[in-house]
Amino acid sequence: MIGVKEVEEPKKQIPLVGTLKAMMVVGKHLFQKPVTVQYPEVRPEIPDRFKFRISLSLDDCVGCTLCEQVCPNLSIHMNKVERENQRNKRKIYPDVNFGTCTVCRNCEEICPTDAIYLTHEFETARTRNSFTYSPEELSMPEEEVIK
Amino acid sequence: MNVLTHIAQFFSPLGHYISYILAYLFETIFFIAFVMVVLVMMIYLFRKYMARLQLRIGPNRVGKFGLLQLIADSLKLVGKESILPRKRDDFPYKVAPVVVFLGLVLALALLPYGDFFYIGSLTITHSGVSVILLFAAIAIMPVGELLAGVSSSNKYAVMGALRGVAKDVSFEIPMMISVLALVMMASGRTSSPLNLESLVSTQYIPYGIPEVIGLFVFFIAMIARASYSPFDMGESDSELVSGHSTEYTGMRFGLFYMGMFGSIFLGSMMVSLLYLGGYNGPFSSDAGFVYLLIKTMILVVISFTIWLSLPRIRIDKFVNMGWKYLLPISVINLIIAGFLTLGVGLL
Amino acid sequence: MLVEIIEETKGKDGRRILKVAKENLIELMTELKKQGFNHLSLITGVDRKDKIEVVYHLHNFESKKYIIVKTETLDERVPSVAGLWSSANWDEREQYDMMGIVFEGHPDLKRMFLPENWVGHPLRKNYDLKKVQYINMDEDGNDYATFDPGDGW
């Protein structure tokens, strides 16, 4: 049931007292340390559960296509890659389009061999609209992909 | 000795007339450069102070402590494309930012600055009626804003300009009446009470002490005239896009931006001259300019704190405040000043 | 109540759900408004392929009761309740825009979000997603739909 709460009328204040109080509250900050994290030099604090970039372990991938099936945005497509891997007989590996990935982490959850996992990397800004990562690029860290 | 004679002495081999013409020219250039440097420093100070109050750092990437930030900003503003609205009123549109900036320079040129060590007096103009001239000069800036708003054929600009005019009209009258009280008090002590220099020199104790009410009214009116928060209804950025300067790009906008900071500086300077003793200080009178700058900077910081801590007042309440409260208070202050003058005269 | 109700059930959260023929809809709604259901929360439509179901959510602020009224239509036509609740005006326009339900007696039934010449109603099951339509704005600020990708976005 929705109830109505009675609120008392605020007391009428002497003029200018509230103004001075507000200035005091703001002025107090002069004596505190800034909380700014100097981002490019200092690594910002990232929560453990924050994940962004998808990584792939090429040795663990078995080519089961479960990640492709579970992706809600059709970001994952299986690609043929010639590579010696005893477990991956079909030789198909996922490539991911970051241009549509919403980081729902369904692929990480469903992967039976934990080949797809998400990392803390977030510095993925680019000047070109080319966000499709091939399986090899997915297995590399972000800095190497850019090079 | 003052700045003018110093420069004229430098050019004295060229003859009397030419050296004085050159001296006037150079003094003008020096003064405008001084105003520019002061404004750039004000904007930098404001940014750093705002960042400090919000627990941030503020600009620190360009130069040491971000000191070159304003140079980068002005380079960018100069390099921007200049967009002219198609339905503009051409001449007023182009002349408005200059009018605002020149009004500011004109008003600053009329103030007495006191002595500065071996240079001597820094005061530029010596007029017998400089109080009246000063109020004429600070009435120019709103004209520029009105021109800018009306000529740029933009509904937000027109609204912002009209609000600015409403604000200026309702706050200039209490301001002038409180200065009238000062002139009245000074008239018992000097023969030329309409001169700013004699207004300053008659302050054996600063006028701010007997005239506390006048100081209060004048300070609020000064804040209102400079049109920043809590009185920024001319440029209220959440409902009118950017007020009278909505259509201006590049350096034309930069002039408006500097004019706003300039009117804070001008207002603080006027308050410290008229009410806080100006360039009078406890020690040597050679350092008069330094005293004046210190007083002005304290007032500027107080203004910035007001700017950064108070929300905007609604336009009708604000105009009511001017007409219904500040005007009667200033008239009462005038009567008090009359009695004080009488009392001083009897003593 | 005198109105003939086809079926009355209870929802999971205990709300009454009344099902009524569309001929009796206005009569029932007038009766409900008289009983104090003075707030029409929302109107939704359900596409059942062969027929369209229109659902009205009503709220009584005094007794704090919700009631849900459902009606069905085969020919996409339902009587308008805009005369009873003013908020129904925009709700019905939205349903007309998205579901293509024509509310008879509505004062100003035109599209709400999409431009007037947009083809199809997007939330219908038979809406053709393959046919891409673009929107552009003319000088006066009015939208128009176009099939030419060079003309709009």
Next chain:
Amino acid sequence: MKTGDVGLITTTLDKAMEWGRSNSLWPLTFGLACCAIEMMAIQASNLDISRFGSEIFRNSPRQSDLMIVSGTVTKKMAPRLRRIYDEMPYPKYVIAMGVCVIQGGPYNQGYSVVLGVDRVVPVDVYVPGCPPTPEALTHGIITLQKKIRNETDR
């Protein structure tokens, strides 16, 4: 004066202008959807964007240099977005923030969303994520600064 000398002067001037522009990017107050909440966070104390000179979120497009398209661009919004972009004076820069803006994101099979804002306005930097963290957007702004100074080819 030889032509080469003029070229030297103009390149120095260009460098100075690039330096000025890159260190004074004033963004436009312009938020479309949920990404705008993350965009506001870059202005706050923790990731103070004013360190890079992007102090002022100008309200008027006439005075801003950078448009951060933050949030889903619907087909209905696209003409308005284009008009705001046209109102900005040159040189102007665009950051596409979030996957909806880059390639349509989760709505890429819908009827109402523009599949990439680069069909409407030219985009300088793309910041993927749904939504990108404020740190990622700050990295995007640093990338844009480097792009203006011709220092990066990401």
